[in-house]
Amino acid sequence: MKIISSPQELKEHLKSIKNSIGFQGNQSIGFVPTMGALHEGHISLIKKAKEQNETVVVSIFLNPTQFLKGEDLDKYPKKDEADKKICEISGVDVLFFPQPSDMYGADEVSILAPKVRGYVLEGESRPGHFNGVLTVVMKLFNIVNPTRAYFGKKDAQQLNLISLMVKQFFMSVEIIPVDTVREKDGLALSSRNAYLRKDERAEALKISSSLRLSSAMVSRGVLDAKEIKSAMRELLAPLEIFYVEILDREFNQLSKVEIGNTVILVEVKVGATRLLDNIWL
Amino acid sequence: MKIISSPQELKEHLKSIKNSIGFQGNQSIGFVPTMGALHEGHISLIKKAKEQNETVVVSIFLNPTQFLKGEDLDKYPKKDEADKKICEISGVDVLFFPQPSDMYGADEVSILAPKVRGYVLEGESRPGHFNGVLTVVMKLFNIVNPTRAYFGKKDAQQLNLISLMVKQFFMSVEIIPVDTVREKDGLALSSRNAYLRKDERAEALKISSSLRLSSAMVSRGVLDAKEIKSAMRELLAPLEIFYVEILDREFNQLSKVEIGNTVILVEVKVGATRLLDNIWL
Structure with a gap:
């Protein structure tokens, strides 16, 4: 498994992979963006990506812009070494592991979630949260340029808004929703x-x-x-x-x-x- | 010259062109986005694009989202037939001519200009103007997927913000600034x-x-x-x-x-x- 932290390096690496010949035309790239602290839910996304693509890329990036002031960014579980192991064992080809300074600069252009759909439900109690989600996902998609990207149905509003962004911005990636994984007693993994x-x-x-x-x-x-x-x-x-x-x-x-x-x-x-x-x- | 109004159709058309073999690897696509009412300034952008690329795409789209309430959207000069002629004579390969409903839907995801650089100079007297510019340019780039895109130096702040967006969002297009064309007496064309x-x-x-x-x-x-x-x-x-x-x-x-x-x-x-x-x- 290759571990890359520089967006430009990853972009170049994947470009050469994507341009090489695959089963059907160009090589397909499956992408699973995560914030780390990987569990069975993430593993099911990776499995699906492995089934459907020739190369699988996972990103681990605890995205600061989707946490509001006073939220649990600092407290969010960090398990970098365990996460790397899980990716390796799951057959991930490339792990993207950037730092915030690799992803963000000063006085940034950003994505604004839709005024209605971005500010109801979770967006109502966390105003601005989805701006951060969409901004980082747009960046990640532009770096990885995946054929397909995998998101859990558990974060249904996030999935809905990302699909909307892909459609409204004429992006080339196909969004694949994946069923929620649960504990035996029913609790959704998170x-x-x-x-x-x-x-x-x-x-x-x-x-x-x-x-x-x-x-x-x-x-x-x-x-x-x-x-x-x-x-x-x-x-x-x-x-x-x-x-x-x-x-x-x-x-x-x-x-x-x-x-x-x-x-x-x-x-x-x-x-x-x-x-x-x-x-x- | 091919005239296409559907974003999806253009995207498919250019994808097959871009994947075919060109002088250096894949075919290069030069892109000149305009709002119509073409003049010598635009023609100089098209010429530069012709010099540097195998295929040249021009878009004509009077983008409503970059006009503020009370601004001159309705009054903005429209010269569709003359514009098409100019593109044809200038050797444009593909003219993209969408309607607002092809480009925008309801309750949209959009781009937010940087809080400082997007709200000084022209952005100060026209707050929100650059949100509309960046939104439409991001959409157009995703549809055309150009190798290079051409912008006049006359709109220097626009050029600066678009370059910033391309960098911050890890986009693949190269932005080419082109010198301002002037009347003999010095007036910049507009x-x-x-x-x-x-x-x-x-x-x-x-x-x-x-x-x-x-x-x-x-x-x-x-x-x-x-x-x-x-x-x-x-x-x-x-x-x-x-x-x-x-x-x-x-x-x-x-x-x-x-x-x-x-x-x-x-x-x-x-x-x-x-x-x-x-x-x-």
Whole structure:
């Protein structure tokens, strides 16, 4: 596995790979951007990228611009050596490991998330968060120039906004959504789970329970969004609820679940930790 | 000359051209983005692109997002048929001629100009203008994927910000600055010159005169920025002056002219028309 920290060096390296002959025309490059603290969720993204591409690139970059003032940037789990091992074992070809000064300069041009879709849900409680996400993803895409890029469905709004940016900016990469990986008891994997105390971890199970409840209601023929959300909120109490939403796949409000075109999203605070999850119906 | 209005169609068309064999590796694509109302200034950009590339693409798109409310979008000169003729005669290979609905959708991701460099000079009197410029240029670059793109030195701040965006976003295009084309009497060519009445046109000559004065002072050994600016302002009076600035090539203030690293910029209002010009020393 090659480890590269310079954006220019990575760009040159991948350009020569991409221009060489692959199975179908040029070589394909699969890209998995991460902030490190890798877990089974990331590994499933890497696996998918390995299946579909000739070369797999993973980036590990704890992106400062997507953390607001007072958020947990300094506290975010760092596991550089373990992360490198995981990438090596998973068969990653190139690991991109830049420093903030490699990615950002002074007085920067940046990306502004859409005024509506970027400032609802997680964007409402973290205004500006998605500007930072989209800025770093645009930079990473321009450096790696991937054929396909892999994102977890767990961060559904992030996935939605990145897909929107790719479409609106006529970018060439194909965005591949990958199913959320869960613990046996249902808890969605997240680097932030490391913050949870034992009692908090038990409380956090209410999140996936509430999503299973919504799915069960829909199976029973209950499609009314208000009714489903109210049942979910009841189950989630007494956690601090940021939102419980039922949206279509383009993130418009739904009053009735549309099978095949619905995302049900939850974000809550467990202790001091913000956790989110969702289910695609 | 091929005329294409669909971004996706153009992208596909140019992709196959760029992947075919050229003189040095892949075919090179030269790109000249314009807002139409083509004049000798644009033709000099096209000529340069023809010299340096195997395929030349020109876009004509009156970009609505770079005009602020109350600005002259509706009044901006439109000469579609003449523009097409000029491109054809100049040997353009592909003319990209999209509609606003081809380029923009609802609730868009956009580019935010740098908080300092994007809001001084023209950005100060037209706050948000450069957000629109950078957004459309990023989109156009992603559609055309050019080897080189050509911009006039006349819009020096625009050129500076686009170069900055290309660098900060690790884009692959090379930005080529092209000298300003002038009328025999010195007036820099601009689509907005069409707005000038005869007496206003005479007044507008003060702009290039003030720049020649600055250059003459520097030749005589006067390097003090304050002294030069004050002489220029005296010459420009009684025009409404937006700014007279002496900056380095990265747009930082200079107190003394640095030969080889200086841009002197002027923007004034002549009648109802905003005109700008500059000289690189």
